[in-house]
Amino acid sequence: MSTKLKPVDVVLVGFGWTGAIMGQQFCDAGLEVMAFERGPWRDTPSDFATGFAQDELRYMWRHHLFQNLTYDTLTIRNKVSEEALPMRRLGSFLLGTGVGSGGVHWNGQIWRFLPTDFLTKSHNEKRYGKKAVTDGDLTVQDWGITYDELEPYYDQFDRLCGTSGKAGNLNGKIQPGGNPFEGPRSAEYPTPAMKQTYGPTLFGKAAAELGRHPFPHPTGNLSRAYTNSLGAQLGACTYCGFCEKFACGNYSKASPQTTVLPYLLRKQNFTLKTECEVLKVELTPDKKRATGVTYVNSAGEEFFQPAEMVILSAFVLHNARLLLLSGIGEPYDPQTGTGVVGKNYAYQTMSSVNVFFDDKIINPFIGAGALATVIDDFNGDNFDHGGLGFIGGAYIAGMITGGRPIEMIYTPEGTPNWGLQWKHAAAKNYLRSFSLSVHGSSMSSRGNYLSLDPTYRDVHGRPMLRMTFDFSANDLKMSDYLTDRASEVARAMNPREIKANRRSRPWGVTPYQTTHNTGGAIMGTNPTDSVVNKYLQVWDVPNVFSMGSGAFPQNAGYNPTATVAALAYHSAHEILTRYLKQPGPLVQA
């Protein structure tokens, strides 16, 4: 029995980056917006003040800011023939929760995808043939949107965050010092690139000597103070080395808290309910329209919140599950390849190369979430894949996000994990080593998908999400090739030695890799092979919009957040300018 509440114009399900962006856009247009977040309220001075924010044990290893799995997790397996078991502890990816969610504990790495990344199928097929995009059961698709369409919204996100960086392509003109491979930008970054510490500087020099094109990593860890488009003020980053998995106490990392909330929460037409979990999107009997959402508060009481529009703005895995639980769209079937919800779950193919010096003090504790010098020469289709046997690529970054000693002590090849030999290696190498990150794409394939688990249920009695995933042959080939390219740069830095940490099958729940999960509610040009159109509007239920990286038909070799934000702004623009005048499908199927 649920209590029916007063209707609102818009319900937001989940309140991280996309919830904050959509809430701000809708409230500015005068709509009555109600946001639900199942985690707690969080603000900078109370929850992650500088006096205690730099706590590796509590945040990284005790998961203080992450989703508490006690009441809800997902089940995992590598292939359909296996029994999925619950992920009993977070590891490979670190799900957010609470107001701001992953936007609180991200690194602030702000990337745009390449123009060809949006044309994964058609571009690669044209250049390398049909086999290149179908071999090994690849199921890559075009996005149904182009870089040029998204560019103004990427720019909007940059201006929200105050992104620090150096443009490499301004309106088609290549700029010295930036990334020459990037799509044309309409404007320079709002703030200059961060200053680089020793490790990234050595990487940049070595890469340039090899003929690569190094540039500073674009970042939401700000190089200087900035007042954003909503009047929120951010401070300059102090390189404390606690970004990823941590929250910034210094207002230097772009997050919903630092960029949107001070503006949005003062709006009289905006309401936020925390520790309230949406259980289901309710539909009309013909399943063509959402009537609102059912949610439960922490006392266990159920309510029905009627709404004209429902925005799924939770994390990719939660959005996909909510679609499946609500009976929206046809679930994907990997045997037949039919159905769409849950299809094309993809990830990120990460590897790294550790570099050890005898004569150079690197000081790895001087770090920031996106403090890096990067080369993009081998990302996307920036290089000729002819004869290589794979599509996709990665950026390679000489990156120092910090030197947190439980997580980030590198020891040379052959060092045991414990005992005196380990301790001596830790003492000898900590100050004199760092890591190159190889941040690879993840092409979707037929057997990787999301569905509901037949056995395990959450605290509310709902089936958990089930993830079936393993790395594809395409992606492992890509990762090996890219790890070799990273090793070349590593050796060109003249270290004592290097250690390549290659990616191999099968995917496992430990150790940490990245929280760049994608797919499951993918976008496209027609309802037979996608869940949402290019405005993130659900084909089958046009007053439901599904935000986030769930819309990616496959994942590119970049961090997803800027693309997630740009897609949200693009969607909001179309809703405000077209949908509100005439609610209904924005693209005719």
Add this chain to the structure above:
Amino acid sequence: MTDAPDDSGSPVRASVDLSRRRLLLAGAAGIATSAGAAIVIHDGELGGPSQTIRGEMPWTPGGADSPPGVSGSDYKYFKPAEVAFIEAAVGRLIPEDDVGPGAVQAGVPFFLDRQLDGRYGRGDHFYLGGPWPKGTPQQGYQSRFNPAQFYRAAIEAIDKYVAAHFSGSSFAKLEPEEQDKLLKGFESNQLELEEGVDAKMFFDMLLQNTKEGYFSDPIYGGNKDMSAWKMIGFPGAHYDYLEWVERHGERVPYPTVGFKGRPGWYGVEK
């Protein structure tokens, strides 16, 4: 479905009164004692009251989600036989010598005791619901036990194994070389234990927790005098390195600090 035109089960208010949240007095949490009446908020716990926030940024002066530091020096969770095992085992995982402290000297056994006695030991942030079939290595931790239960069961199973194979002895009484051999056997999944204990799973947890105690802030009971940080050159939880960003290759001369400062602040420079 019943009709109730207004409320949602949580009062609508201009801003949230933080005192409605789960609050503890500072004295319970070590770290904040010197701050007098500061308030500690534990947001990581589930089931805090639902809030409705409208029209204002909710904020109350004096509230802080301070870290849950530990106090005392006695063992609260480990029984004497378990203490013997833990001191012997972590002493092999990180032995003492001139280069730096061993795990025992750094206080890791005490750290582990407080972790297992607290929220981590109770399985906070773990999903422990059934059924519990044995999984693949890729599926990670698969057990009905929370960490506190798992340590207890594993230590008992290991000592049983040692008693059976070393004429009634216990792990702690073995020679260091024999202890290392056993630990390697657990690590490489070569040795099987009884009582539903996956030896490798336990080894991985013990090694991880040992490094956590060795390298975490001293408020959690390990890393005594920040000795493990000093050994590797990590200067602790400094807030601002701006001055050193472009001074490439220089040693940063900052003294090592933890959340409670450093001994020098209390007149005991180390």
